[in-house]
Amino acid sequence: MGLDLKYIKGQTPLDEEEKEGLKIKTISTVAELNEFEQQNIEKAEIWIYGKVFSVDKVLDEAFIKSIHKRMLGDVWKWAGNFRSTNKNIGVDKAQIQIELRKLIDDCKFWIKNDRFPSEEIAIRFKHRLVSIHLFPNGNGRHSRILGNLLAVSLGKDEFSWGRANLVSTGNSRTNYISALKKADNNEIEPLLKFARS
Ligand SMILES: Nc1ncnc2c1ncn2[C@@H]1O[C@H](COP(=O)(O)OP(=O)(O)OP(=O)(O)O)[C@@H](O)[C@H]1O
Numbered sequence: 425m426g427l428d429l430k431y432i433k434g435q436t437p438l439d440e441e442e443k444e445g446l447k448i449k450t451i452s453t454v455a456e457l458n459e460f461e462q463q464n465i466e467k468a469e470i471w472i473y474g475k476v477f478s479v480d481k482v483l484d485e486a487f488i489k490s491i492h493k494r495m496l497g498d499v500w501k502w503a504g505n506f507r508s509t510n511k512n513i514g515v516d517k518a519q520i521q522i523e524l525r526k527l528i529d530d531c532k533f534w535i536k537n538d539r540f541p542s543e544e545i546a547i548r549f550k551h552r553l554v555s556i557h558l559f560p561n562g563n564g565r566h567s568r569i570l571g572n573l574l575a576v577s578l579g580k581d582e583f584s585w586g587r588a589n590l591v592s593t594g595n596s597r598t599n600y601i602s603a604l605k606k607a608d609n610n611e612i613e614p615l616l617k618f619a620r621s
């Protein structure tokens with residue numbers, strides 16, 4: 425396939441097998457791909473808009489997968505399915521379901537015991553989701569939407585995530601990735617601050 429996905433800072437390159445999951449055969453450039461993905465994601469956001477899901481609904485494996493499918497299912501065959509290959513980021517493919525289970529249990533424990541403020545729980549959830557890297561692609565965008573959904577289910581507002589297009593390179597993207605790296609070292613505050621900015 426002629427699709428040359430340029431390596432954008434912080435983005436995971438797709439391997440050949442995953443490129444074959446492209447449903448729309450007319451897509452031949454990265455710009456076109458971005459456009460189709462964006463349209464699909466906007467459709468998912470419209471479906472989500474105004475809905476308040478329960479915490480138990482948001483912290484559910486099937487629901488988490490279904491949101492990814494809604495976001496990218498028009499474009500990619502593998503949308504909503506855990507990745508079957510290893511990446512330079514994320515846990516081993518065999519550990520994805522186990523690590524997600526742990527994350528869900530941890531979140532439920534934090535909520536039940538008021539372990540962290542609600543917004544911080546939503547951000548910790550977002551960060552661990554993207555660190556596990558459930559899917560072949562779309563993990564950043566999926567984790568930001570899931571972070572929003574958990575915040576709303578806990579009675580908080582959605583995050584603004586720097587009010588910028590994080591998919592492209594730029595200041596906002598640089599700040600976002602640097603905040604994620606700090607969160608990797610268990611310093612959550614910068615990502616929380618960025619999410620609210
Ligand atoms: N050091 C890091 N720690 C945790 N997460 C990271 C780190 N570096 C990158 N990421 C996350 O991985 C994402 C890239 O994964 P992927 O390409 O699957 O998501 P995406 O939705 O296509 O990206 P984007 O966030 O640009 O929309 C980045 O957006 C970021 O959220």
Ligand SMILES: [Mg+2]
Pocket residue numbers: 435436561562563
């Ligand atoms: Mg990507």
